[in-house]
Amino acid sequence: MAKFDWNETKRQITDSQAWQSIFRHGYEDTPRNRILMVSGNVWLHLHPSKVQKHAVRLRFTWCMGGITFLLFLVTVVTGVYLMFYYRPTAEYAYADMKYLEFDMPFGMLMRNMHRWAAHGMVIAVWLHMFRVFMTGSYKPPREFNWVVGVILLVLTLLLSFTGYLLPWDQLSIWAVTVGSNMARATPLLGHGGPFHEVLGVNPVYDARAFIFGGAEIGPHTLLRFYILHCIFFPLIAGIFMAVHFWRIRRDGMSGPL
Amino acid sequence: MASREGNESAVAMRAAGAAAGGAAARTPAGGGSKRIEAPIKKTGGGGEEKLHTWPFLVRSEFLMAILVIIVLTVWSLLLNAPLEQPSNPTRTPNPSKAPWYFLGLQEMLVFFDPWYAGVVLPSFIIVGLMLIPYLDINPKGNGYYTFRERMFEILSFFIGFHILWVSFIIIGTFFRGPGWNWFWPGQVWDPHLVEALTNVDLPYMFGFRDYLASAIFGLSLIVGYFVVGYAGLYYWIRSRPSGDPWSAFPGGGPEILKKWGPVRFGITGFLLIAMAGVFIKMALRHALNIKYILVTPWINI
Ligand code: HEM
Numbered sequence: 001m002a003k004f005d006w007n008e009t010k011r012q013i014t015d016s017q018a019w020q021s022i023f024r025h026g027y028e029d030t031p032r033n034r035i036l037m038v039s040g041n042v043w044l045h046l047h048p049s050k051v052q053k054h055a056v057r058l059r060f061t062w063c064m065g066g067i068t069f070l071l072f073l074v075t076v077v078t079g080v081y082l083m084f085y086y087r088p089t090a091e092y093a094y095a096d097m098k099y100l101e102f103d104m105p106f107g108m109l110m111r112n113m114h115r116w117a118a119h120g121m122v123i124a125v126w127l128h129m130f131r132v133f134m135t136g137s138y139k140p141p142r143e144f145n146w147v148v149g150v151i152l153l154v155l156t157l158l159l160s161f162t163g164y165l166l167p168w169d170q171l172s173i174w175a176v177t178v179g180s181n182m183a184r185a186t187p188l189l190g191h192g193g194p195f196h197e198v199l200g201v202n203p204v205y206d207a208r209a210f211i212f213g214g215a216e217i218g219p220h221t222l223l224r225f226y227i228l229h230c231i232f233f234p235l236i237a238g239i240f241m242a243v244h245f246w247r248i249r250r251d252g253m254s255g256p257l
Numbered sequence: 258m259a260s261r262e263g264n265e266s267a268v269a270m271r272a273a274g275a276a277a278g279g280a281a282a283r284t285p286a287g288g289g290s291k292r293i294e295a296p297i298k299k300t301g302g303g304g305e306e307k308l309h310t311w312p313f314l315v316r317s318e319f320l321m322a323i324l325v326i327i328v329l330t331v332w333s334l335l336l337n338a339p340l341e342q343p344s345n346p347t348r349t350p351n352p353s354k355a356p357w358y359f360l361g362l363q364e365m366l367v368f369f370d371p372w373y374a375g376v377v378l379p380s381f382i383i384v385g386l387m388l389i390p391y392l393d394i395n396p397k398g399n400g401y402y403t404f405r406e407r408m409f410e411i412l413s414f415f416i417g418f419h420i421l422w423v424s425f426i427i428i429g430t431f432f433r434g435p436g437w438n439w440f441w442p443g444q445v446w447d448p449h450l451v452e453a454l455t456n457v458d459l460p461y462m463f464g465f466r467d468y469l470a471s472a473i474f475g476l477s478l479i480v481g482y483f484v485v486g487y488a489g490l491y492y493w494i495r496s497r498p499s500g501d502p503w504s505a506f507p508g509g510g511p512e513i514l515k516k517w518g519p520v521r522f523g524i525t526g527f528l529l530i531a532m533a534g535v536f537i538k539m540a541l542r543h544a545l546n547i548k549y550i551l552v553t554p555w556i557n558i
Pocket residue numbers: 061062063064065066067068069072125128129132135137138142145146147148149150152153156241244248252253254255
């Protein structure tokens with residue numbers, strides 16, 4: 001019986017065809033590998049392989065863009081878990097929340113994390129915007145990325161707002177009622193707004209009915225908000241984030257000349 | 258350097274295409290080439306030392322991610338997400354509050370009608386935010402923190418964001434109770450509290466009783482307000498000296514106005530004057546109980 005040689009086994013594994021097909025380069029700390037670590041990895045490749053010194057400092061970015069993105073990812077993961085147990089119908093939605101809280105393993109924790117991460121994302125995105133403003137990073141050539149950012153800000157609020165309805169409790173339907181009542185007051189397009197007679201809109205056919213899927217908040221609204229919340233807005237936000245990140249990569253981080 | 262040369266030849270090609278009438282319609286002469294060059298001529302990092310992303314940046318991101326997830330997990334273990342009674346469309350809670358991040362707008366309902374507070378104002382906010390990079394032509398302060406070189410921009414942002422948006426959310430969240438009346442934190446919410454509504458329209462206060470006359474009066478006030486606002490902004494900017502913090506414009510105020518151009522001046526002025534209008538309306542309400550300034554059968558402001 002040969003003595004078990006750990007290093008030999010390790011070498012055999014890392015030399016095997018399977019290993020080499022997955023991991024392309026070694027881990028030695030060489031400048032070449034440092035660059036390959038980033039450029040050879042699809043996730044890390046969001047970064048350039050080298051960055052200016054100031055861009056790494058927390059003092060400059062407050063890391064708020066990154067935290068916004070991280071919290072977004074947290075809501076995606078916890079949200080998928082919640083989707084397994086939640087049915088977007090008026091009969092079941094509230095009962096499913098209770099079920100989730102009391103019967104599902106980690107249900108309450110997942111729900112809490114989803115909720116607080118969403119709130120955290122709203123705060124983080126504001127702080128991110130504030131920092132980008134304070135460093136003047138919207139100035140040329142990054143004007144358009146600021147515009148993309150504002151779209152992301154609106155999408156973040158819409159994601160949060162559509163999710164607010166889903167527990168189908170008193171808090172959610174009344175908060176969404178108050179929020180959506182604004183649509184009723186839209187000039188021209190809302191039945192409570194100025195000049196609504198011009199287009200002849202009415203409670204069943206106006207801007208708010210378009211959001212609600214009917215004249216009043218009800219089961220149709222729940223389904224509508226569910227689809228917007230779980231599919232439509234995340235998809236759109238994902239697309240805009242891809243553009244946002246791509247442009248940061250192209251333009252580089254802003255910095256003193 | 259190779260990429261730089263490649264870029265220049267791309268510029269040359271683009272210019273040739275423009276000369277041939279291709280992209281000429283969309284980009285003003287010279288504008289196109291400037292744009293293409295932009296990504297290469299990065300601001301920042303001129304002579305600055307560069308670090309490897311791995312490990313330096315990835316390391317701080319990783320640590321920050323762990324920290325955020327730990328904080329979030331602890332927070333989620335300690336504090337449960339709210340779940341109230343099942344929804345009941347026949348029982349309206351008092352107060353009904355929008356989600357907290359919209360409470361700034363709900364607070365505006367105290368001072369403006371819903372079509373303005375809930376639709377027009379938020380549209381101004383979103384469009385105004387998007388326009389910031391195109392309205393602000395001060396080249397200073399790109400990529401570093403400075404107050405001195407950008408006082409005007411930073412103060413405007415401060416008023417819009419910190420005062421109007423953030424502090425109104427705080428008021429809406431912590432200081433508003435039943436009937437949207439003001440309650441101090443800790444004060445018992447009395448749902449039967451009645452506050453006398455003694456508000457009066459400004460034209461009425463000035464003795465106008467007739468709809469047409471008061472509409473004309475209100476409209477002239479608003480138009481006059483904008484005229485005064487624009488004039489004030491114009492003369493204030495024109496009188497800017499050339500030194501700090503306007504050092505980007507050695508010619509001082511007149512040069513700023515020339516570079517800014519009438520369109521940028523017009524839009525910036527409109528947004529700033531409309532924003533200041535919110536404060537004026539609030540002041541009129543608190544000081545004189547003014548309800549509306551402009552009263553018409555269709556809209557009131
Ligand atoms: C879902 C929302 C958003 C995500 C996930 C996001 C993510 C990021 C990240 C990761 C960065 C890199 C630098 C940093 O961390 O600060 C960044 C930079 C930037 N963001 Fe965002 N962002 C979002 C929303 C916004 C908003 C609302 C704005 C502005 C209104 C904005 C404007 C910018 C600009 C101009 C940069 C470049 C900054 C520079 O070069 O210094 N972003 N964003």
